[in-house]
Amino acid sequence: MNINEHFKELKENYLFATVGAKFAAYQKAHPERKVIKLSIGDVTRPLAPVVIEAMHRAVDDMAHRETFKGYGPDQTCYGYDVLLDSIRNSYARKGVSLGADEIFISDGAKSDCGNILDLFSADNTVLVPDPVYPVYLDTNLMAGRRILFADANASNGFLPLPDDGVRADIIYICSPNNPTGAAYNREQLKLWVDYANRMGAVILYDAAYEYFVTDPALARSIFEVEGARTCAIELCSYSKTAGFTGVRCGYTVVPRELVRGGMRLNRMWARRQSTKFNGVSYITQMGAAAVFTEEGERQIAENLGYYRNNARIISECLDGLGIWYTGGKNSPYIWLKCPGGMESWAFFDYLLENANVVGTPGSGFGRNGEGYFRLTAFGTEENTREACRRIAALLQS
Numbered sequence: 001m002n003i004n005e006h007f008k009e010l011k012e013n014y015l016f017a018t019v020g021a022k023f024a025a026y027q028k029a030h031p032e033r034k035v036i037k038l039s040i041g042d043v044t045r046p047l048a049p050v051v052i053e054a055m056h057r058a059v060d061d062m063a064h065r066e067t068f069k070g071y072g073p074d075q076t077c078y079g080y081d082v083l084l085d086s087i088r089n090s091y092a093r094k095g096v097s098l099g100a101d102e103i104f105i106s107d108g109a110k111s112d113c114g115n116i117l118d119l120f121s122a123d124n125t126v127l128v129p130d131p132v133y134p135v136y137l138d139t140n141l142m143a144g145r146r147i148l149f150a151d152a153n154a155s156n157g158f159l160p161l162p163d164d165g166v167r168a169d170i171i172y173i174c175s176p177n178n179p180t181g182a183a184y185n186r187e188q189l190k191l192w193v194d195y196a197n198r199m200g201a202v203i204l205y206d207a208a209y210e211y212f213v214t215d216p217a218l219a220r221s222i223f224e225v226e227g228a229r230t231c232a233i234e235l236c237s238y239s240k241t242a243g244f245t246g247v248r249c250g251y252t253v254v255p256r257e258l259v260r261g262g263m264r265l266n267r268m269w270a271r272r273q274s275t276k277f278n279g280v281s282y283i284t285q286m287g288a289a290a291v292f293t294e295e296g297e298r299q300i301a302e303n304l305g306y307y308r309n310n311a312r313i314i315s316e317c318l319d320g321l322g323i324w325y326t327g328g329k330n331s332p333y334i335w336l337k338c339p340g341g342m343e344s345w346a347f348f349d350y351l352l353e354n355a356n357v358v359g360t361p362g363s364g365f366g367r368n369g370e371g372y373f374r375l376t377a378f379g380t381e382e383n384t385r386e387a388c389r390r391i392a393a394l395l396q397s
């Protein structure tokens with residue numbers, strides 16, 4: 001029996017485990033202190049009322065023989081028309097026209113991020129940014145692919161651009177970025193699209209945070225960029241857009257024009273999904289379909305506005321302290337330079353012990369993250385304000 005030896009190349013997932021262990025140890029030693037976590041990547045606001053109502057109606061449908069649903073429609077890889085139509089409408093508002101057969105409903109962007117790799121040979125070279133959302137790295141390490149890093153750093157605003165000297169087959173772009181919060185504009189994305197088309201590469205574009213973009217110069221979909229339909233796949237999620245982290249729903253767009261090795265990736269993905277996946281529950285899909293209705297968009301805008309306000313509170317605190325950061329404006333993440341030249345973990349300990357605030361050390365996301373630190377806007381406003389007050393008091397003293 002041969003097992004997949006590549007699993008030995010994976011690093012222990014020490015980042016969030018260590019953050020959690022240090023937090024727990026500190027809280028145990030100091031039970032009277034209220035430690036505030038600005039490290040979480042999970043949402044804290046409840047689902048929008050339109051979503052809840054749609055899910056309740058869908059539950060009732062399941063109770064009657066006439067409206068009961070079993071497996072979803074197989075012509076669309078189990079996506080219901082009402083959901084596909086609402087996604088198409090949301091793209092139309094971005095000026096992007098999509099066919100229903102180009103949208104694949106899934107249980108979230110993380111699964112698709114890993115699953116999409118079934119379409120590509122293990123001997124492809126992969127280009128991931130450093131720092132990176134660890135899923136891009138680990139899913140490829142598991143398959144034994146060669147990995148190259150595109151350096152994201154202060155000198156490029158944590159937005160690396162393509163280099164024709166680098167040959168890559170699969171390129172990961174996450175914008176707005178986790179962990180750095182930096183987001184590409186259309187001109188920058190056009191450089192990546194042209195590079196991918198020249199190289200015959202495929203871009204895996206992670207748009208999980210697109211709904212945080214407010215600056216009209218920034219792209220919300222790679223398909224806003226000319227030429228993307230022949231080189232890109234887009235991974236989307238209701239998790240951060242509409243608070244679906246616990247409900248689980250996402251969608252992946254594979255354009256019909258995307259052809260590599262003489263094969264249409266759209267058809268390959270349809271084949272892969274219908275073989276290894278049986279769709280997202282009807283109840284979940286009906287809840288998701290309510291998100292991009294007029295009323296749904298109005299309601300999620302309230303939740304997004306709440307998190308944006310937290311991001312503004314953190315940004316203003318850092319502005320006041322003269323601390324350099326990216327993100328915070330079109331993103332729920334704020335990526336800051338640790339003050340006084342501190343290393344990421346040293347700053348983590350310093351903040352935990354002296355301000356009772358927990359963040360995420362940048363070094364956990366890659367070599368270029370050393371000396372940086374991630375704070376998130378997904379907490380409550382009250383905690384965010386209090387954390388900022390403590391951080392300001394500590395760093396001003």
Ligand code: PLP
Pocket residue numbers: 041107108109110111133174178206208236237238239245249250
């Ligand atoms: N992509 C990025 C960049 C993320 O940060 C996350 C979650 O934190 C995901 C994908 C996962 O999204 P989902 O909840 O849809 O699996």
